[in-house]
Amino acid sequence: MMQPIISGSSRLRRTPYSNRVEEAGVKSYSVYNHMLLPTVFNSLEEDYFHLKRAVQVWDVSVERQIEVEGPDALKLLQMTTPRSLSKMEDDQCYYIPMVDAKGYMINDPVTVRLGRERYWVSIADSDAIYYLKGLAEGLKLNVRVFEPDINILSIQGPKSEILIERMFGKEILGIKFFKHKKIEFLGKEMIIARSGWSHQLCYEIYVDGSSYGEALWDELFKLGKDLDVKAGCPNLIERIESGLLSYGNDINSSHTPYEAGLGRFLSSGVSESCLAFESLNKKSNPDKMIKPIQISGKPIAPITYWVDIKNSSGDIVGQVSSAAWSPDFEANVAIGMVDKKFWDSNSNLFIDYSENDRREIFIQEKFWS
Amino acid sequence: MMQPIISGSSRLRRTPYSNRVEEAGVKSYSVYNHMLLPTVFNSLEEDYFHLKRAVQVWDVSVERQIEVEGPDALKLLQMTTPRSLSKMEDDQCYYIPMVDAKGYMINDPVTVRLGRERYWVSIADSDAIYYLKGLAEGLKLNVRVFEPDINILSIQGPKSEILIERMFGKEILGIKFFKHKKIEFLGKEMIIARSGWSHQLCYEIYVDGSSYGEALWDELFKLGKDLDVKAGCPNLIERIESGLLSYGNDINSSHTPYEAGLGRFLSSGVSESCLAFESLNKKSNPDKMIKPIQISGKPIAPITYWVDIKNSSGDIVGQVSSAAWSPDFEANVAIGMVDKKFWDSNSNLFIDYSENDRREIFIQEKFWS
Numbered sequence: 001m002m003q004p005i006i007s008g009s010s011r012l013r014r015t016p017y018s019n020r021v022e023e024a025g026v027k028s029y030s031v032y033n034h035m036l037l038p039t040v041f042n043s044l045e046e047d048y049f050h051l052k053r054a055v056q057v058w059d060v061s062v063e064r065q066i067e068v069e070g071p072d073a074l075k076l077l078q079m080t081t082p083r084s085l086s087k088m089e090d091d092q093c094y095y096i097p098m099v100d101a102k103g104y105m106i107n108d109p110v111t112v113r114l115g116r117e118r119y120w121v122s123i124a125d126s127d128a129i130y131y132l133k134g135l136a137e138g139l140k141l142n143v144r145v146f147e148p149d150i151n152i153l154s155i156q157g158p159k160s161e162i163l164i165e166r167m168f169g170k171e172i173l174g175i176k177f178f179k180h181k182k183i184e185f186l187g188k189e190m191i192i193a194r195s196g197w198s199h200q201l202c203y204e205i206y207v208d209g210s211s212y213g214e215a216l217w218d219e220l221f222k223l224g225k226d227l228d229v230k231a232g233c234p235n236l237i238e239r240i241e242s243g244l245l246s247y248g249n250d251i252n253s254s255h256t257p258y259e260a261g262l263g264r265f266l267s268s269g270v271s272e273s274c275l276a277f278e279s280l281n282k283k284s285n286p287d288k289m290i291k292p293i294q295i296s297g298k299p300i301a302p303i304t305y306w307v308d309i310k311n312s313s314g315d316i317v318g319q320v321s322s323a324a325w326s327p328d329f330e331a332n333v334a335i336g337m338v339d340k341k342f343w344d345s346n347s348n349l350f351i352d353y354s355e356n357d358r359r360e361i362f363i364q365e366k367f368w369s
Numbered sequence: 370m371m372q373p374i375i376s377g378s379s380r381l382r383r384t385p386y387s388n389r390v391e392e393a394g395v396k397s398y399s400v401y402n403h404m405l406l407p408t409v410f411n412s413l414e415e416d417y418f419h420l421k422r423a424v425q426v427w428d429v430s431v432e433r434q435i436e437v438e439g440p441d442a443l444k445l446l447q448m449t450t451p452r453s454l455s456k457m458e459d460d461q462c463y464y465i466p467m468v469d470a471k472g473y474m475i476n477d478p479v480t481v482r483l484g485r486e487r488y489w490v491s492i493a494d495s496d497a498i499y500y501l502k503g504l505a506e507g508l509k510l511n512v513r514v515f516e517p518d519i520n521i522l523s524i525q526g527p528k529s530e531i532l533i534e535r536m537f538g539k540e541i542l543g544i545k546f547f548k549h550k551k552i553e554f555l556g557k558e559m560i561i562a563r564s565g566w567s568h569q570l571c572y573e574i575y576v577d578g579s580s581y582g583e584a585l586w587d588e589l590f591k592l593g594k595d596l597d598v599k600a601g602c603p604n605l606i607e608r609i610e611s612g613l614l615s616y617g618n619d620i621n622s623s624h625t626p627y628e629a630g631l632g633r634f635l636s637s638g639v640s641e642s643c644l645a646f647e648s649l650n651k652k653s654n655p656d657k658m659i660k661p662i663q664i665s666g667k668p669i670a671p672i673t674y675w676v677d678i679k680n681s682s683g684d685i686v687g688q689v690s691s692a693a694w695s696p697d698f699e700a701n702v703a704i705g706m707v708d709k710k711f712w713d714s715n716s717n718l719f720i721d722y723s724e725n726d727r728r729e730i731f732i733q734e735k736f737w738s
Binding site: 008 | 374375376377378379380381383396397398399400401403408409448469470475494495496497498499500501502503504505506507508615616617618644673674675690
């Protein structure tokens with residue numbers, strides 16, 4: 001695979017932290033929600049080891065926010081997700097599959113409840129704002145849907161706790177997983193949540209106002225110097241180990257939440273107020289599903305494109321969508337969509353990793369961490 | 370500006386032509402509608418000169434199609450655009466500003482009418498499909514909205530006519546601007562339109578089925594060998610000269626069609642069936658507008674980020690959004706949004722092109738070509 005350069009363009013927005021990210025030596029970018037997302041600083045493996053032992057600051061501004069505000073805010077959001085939001089409280093974050101009326105996934109955002117009539121939807125890589133706007137404007141709902149100037153900075157790794165305590169005080173450490181609290185920075189009230197795109201201890205600061213970006217970044221690096229704080233980014237190896245799906249890579253608008261393996265968020269049934277209520281109730285027992293997959297043999301280079309999974313007769317029975325060598329688990333770890341008949345771990349499946357390099361694969365019971 | 374590498378990812382889709390584009394030596398990519406868009410082959414200037422004298426084949430698969438099909442297709446489309454579609458005929462293409470209910474731009478696609486109840490919307494860089502789906506599903510319209518497997522190949526330049534004649538026969542040459550005709554390739558019916566993202570003579574083939582991509586590419590290169598056919602791509606210099614706006618660069622979701630300088634498409638008034646009918650009627654006399662701008666002094670490097678325009682008192686009165694040196698017009702040509710009070714060409718405006726390099730700028734009456 002060649003690695004072409006990326007052309008500068010205001011269409012691919014820089015973030016409030018891009019200058020700092022570049023000073024920190026970012027080696028490659030992706031584009032996500034029309035914005036630059038760092039993907040490697042030192043190397044995939046060095047970034048991975050550092051993430052797991054120290055503390056990193058991640059520019060995840062690409063997790064754009066959609067603010068949904070007004071008397072019909074909850075109604076609008078519930079129309080787009082099968083997960084019931086009826087018990088959500090003002091300090092909670094919910095991971096929600098977002099679907100169209102047929103139950104196909106539009107996005108898989110984290111929704112933050114700020115009040116009974118005010119939410120932020122922290123989106124994966126698709127302009128989900130237009131679906132919300134289309135519904136709201138077509139039905140003349142009493143709600144405002146817009147993108148506020150929020151740019152998330154994530155604090156990641158085992159020592160994130162120490163850094164957060166130094167920065168915002170001991171009381172912040174008490175936040176439970178997927179809850180948020182108020183903090184103040186330079187006199188500006190913001191929120192911090194116990195959430196983030198890894199399986200490490202992590203926090204997300206919803207930095208409210210681009211102009212605060214560099215000052216906050218600098219303060220975190222000053223306070224974390226002795227903790228070996230470094231610039232980091234979502235790490236391919238770590239996210240596969242922990243089974244974090246990437247919308248657009250592992251799942252897309254042709255998949256239902258059940259196929260995406262997100263049925264566990266719908267254990268109390270599909271919300272009756274979701275437009276896809278009827279469609280999804282018919283699709284709760286899918287013929288294929290996202291699975292953890294181990295690829296046999298020696299370490300592979302990261303797989304970032306779809307590779308067919310075949311059975312012993314050579315039929316295509318699924319695809320590997322993300323894969324990498326895991327140093328900690330000493331295995332090639334992968335995410336893929338597999339036909340139901342082959343979910344058994346002894347299914348005799350394989351992929352052609354490259355010409356003349358056929359690898360056996362094994363469907364796993366669960367992700368690695 | 371640094372030029373970082375772009376990380377491989379299935380989230381940033383390759384096109385049916387990506388292998389050929391890379392064999393042809395693409396030097397840099399952009400990402401557009403979650404897909405790879407070539408931006409330079411030899412150099413911006415070499416590509417430019419070749420485009421204007423020979424013939425190029427462009428992979429513009431990133432112009433994704435939204436198919437809108439069913440009894441309510443026209444109704445749905447008209448809700449999203451102020452340009453009247455009532456007189457559109459089955460062989461026509463219309464450039465349409467697409468807006469939300471407040472009149473702000475969601476996209477600026479070319480819409481292709483295939484029949485009374487069937488349209489393709491060839492989109493710029495935003496997931497406009499979700500706005501159409503949101504409206505259709507909220508209002509339960511009788512229409513299907515989906516992305517068909519269409520990947521446009523554009524034939525560009527003065528000799529495109531010769532190549533098109535060799536490929537599809539003399540009768541295709543008769544197509545008028547923004548009209549389309551049926552062609553056949555390997556037994557498959559497709560359409561070709563007299564349209565394209567340059568001011569050169571150009572055609573767009575709506576290649577229907579990814580599997581035909583490489584065969585068509587190869588055939589065009591075989592037939593065009595003596596015409597010096599080369600792989601090309603939308604060219605920054607040429608598009609500025611001809612005033613082709615880039616959604617996300619020059620205009621975005623904070624602008625109305627009037628601010629974007631697209632009022633000429635609304636000369637017969639805003640369609641009453643457009644959701645933004647009332648809002649836009651109040652906004653037809655905007656305080657700022659897209660203008661052609663000449664930047665004085667010696668040749669500049671391409672500007673691909675927003676640069677403030679200031680008046681003699683130092684107040685910010687607009688932004689340059691795209692700029693480059695034009696070899697043919699021997700001038701620095703630019704596109705920018707300028708406050709109404711300064712549309713006069715003698716307004717004493719300037720930009721700080723770089724530190725210690727202040728440049729006078731001049732608002733032009735019209736674009737260069």
